[in-house]
Amino acid sequence: MTSSEAVHQTAKPRSGLRHWFSPWRLVMLTLLLLGLGWIAKRMWFTPPPAPQVATSPVEQGDIEEAVLATGTIGAAKLVSVGAQVTGEVKRLTVALGDTVKQGQLIAEIEALTQQNTVRNAAAALDIAEAQLRSKQAALKQAQLAAARLRELVAVDAGARADLEAAEATLDTSKADIAVLQAQIVQARLAADTAKVNLGYTRVTAPMDGTVVAVVTEQGQTVNANQSAPTIIKLARLDTMTVKAQISEADVPRVKPGMPVYFSLLGEPDKRIEVKLRAVEPGPTTLATDTTTSTASTGTTSAIYYNGIFDVPNPQGKLRINMTAQTTIVLAQVKNVLMVPSAALGSKGKDGRYTVRVLEGPRIVDKPVRIGLDNRVKAQVLEGLALGDRVVTSEAAAPGGAPAQSSGPPPRM
Structure with missing residues (x-):
């Protein structure tokens, strides 16, 4: 290699x-x-993700428990000024919206018939008084004649039959005088009545007030034989009275003297505050007598009772038959800690509620003492601090299951 x-x-x-x-x-x-x-x-x-829940902070504010009612504004006093005699309205001295004083002339009705009645009554009285004077003179003559006959009979110079006739004439004269005296009383009463009827031809204001309606115009004939016809309607508008319809479920909780505030449809943001004066003992249908008929037919209908309160009206903004959106305050607290009522859980034996509080990534159960609860906001007396975030509802986790948390579900 x-x-x-x-x-x-x-x-x-x-x-x-x-x-x-x-x-x-x-x-x-x-x-x-x-x-x-x-x-x-x-x-x-990696730490666990924060629970998917809806929360609300502990806030500071006012809470009130109230009853809502719809009221109708009316005059504190409304009078229908009518005629008590029949005749033509010769003169109408007021117009719609005029302010009148008590005793002021409202209208004059044709008075010829009443004047004639006064004259006839005066003449009848004069006749009765003249007849009385005539009978009194006849009585005096009968008394003298009877006295002379008594003297003659006493000395056997006169007949007893003549004396008895004279005494009978004397008694008759006395009886006639008594009748005439009674007739004079009747004639005087008739004369007084005729004068009163003559006074009715001048219609005057029974009180201070404002003309809110003119029912009968000048030149129109009124007939008082069947019912007293209305000429004008007079009202006191410096103070108005509101009748608010309270349902029978709320009436047991409403008491006179409770605070009341209301607003008008034309000024919904302006609140007018007063005190409740009274609650009518009978339902609103009592005046129309429909309670008996409803019970007999078996028809079920809502029952309401009028809560009454008075409102000063110096500027005249409140008008008859206006609608008042009324709130009757049953209880109220101001400048307190509060949470949504939906955040309250179950109530324990000690009277405390369990509230779930979000602290960072965890949900902690805390016992809380609650005061006034109007089912929207609840007063916190103990257990929470300003700014704490309380759980009001749970969001759905992926897959549709509710998010897991350590506390009980919110109170329903």
Whole structure:
């Protein structure tokens, strides 16, 4: 074997090693090592992912428990001013929207018939008084005649029959006078009534107020024989009364004196605050007498009771029959810690609720003492701090299964 052949045989193993450590094999080996390292990190060195849940921070604010009702605004006092006599409205002295004072003239009705009645009553009274004076004179004459006959009979100078006739005439005169006196009383009453009826032809305002409706126009004839016809409607608008319909389920919780606020449809963002004055003892259908008929027919309908409160109206913005979106406040707390009511879990025997709190990647169960809860927000008395994030609901994990967490499900 020559030396060149020996060298060639020695170089063969080195060429095979270089072939094994070729660049593409090195790249594949590197990728394999990197993949194994990534799998090892995921399995043993990567922290678990944060739970997929919906959270809400603990906030500070106001909470109130309230009853909602729809109310109708009305005048604190509304009077229908009508005519008590029949006749033509000769003059109407007010117009719609006028402000009137008590005793102010509203309308004048044709008064000729009433004036004639007054004259007839006065004449009848004069006749009765004249008849009384005539009977009184006749009584005096009968008294004198009876006295003379008594003297004559006493000395046997007169007939007893004449005396008895004179005494009978005297008694008749006295009875006639009593009748005439009663007739005079009747005549005076008739005269007074006629004067009152004459006064009814001048319709005056029974109170201070505003003319909110003109029902009868000038020149129209009113007939008071069947019912008192309305000429105008007069209302006190400086104070309005609201009747809010409260459902029978909420009525037991509503008491007079509770805070109330409402808004108008035209100004939904403006709140007007007052106090509840009263709650009517009967349902709203009582005035229409539909309760009995509903019960007899077996028809089921919602029952409402009117909650009543008064509202000052110095600027006249509130008008009759406006709708008031009313809120009656049953309880309220201000500037307190609060969480969504959906975050409250089960309630323990000690009265505390379990709330799930997100702390970094973990969910921790915490016992919390709750105050006022209006089913939307709940007052936190103890157990949480401002800014804590409480779990309100769980998000679905891949595959549709709920995300795993260490606490109980939220309270429904």
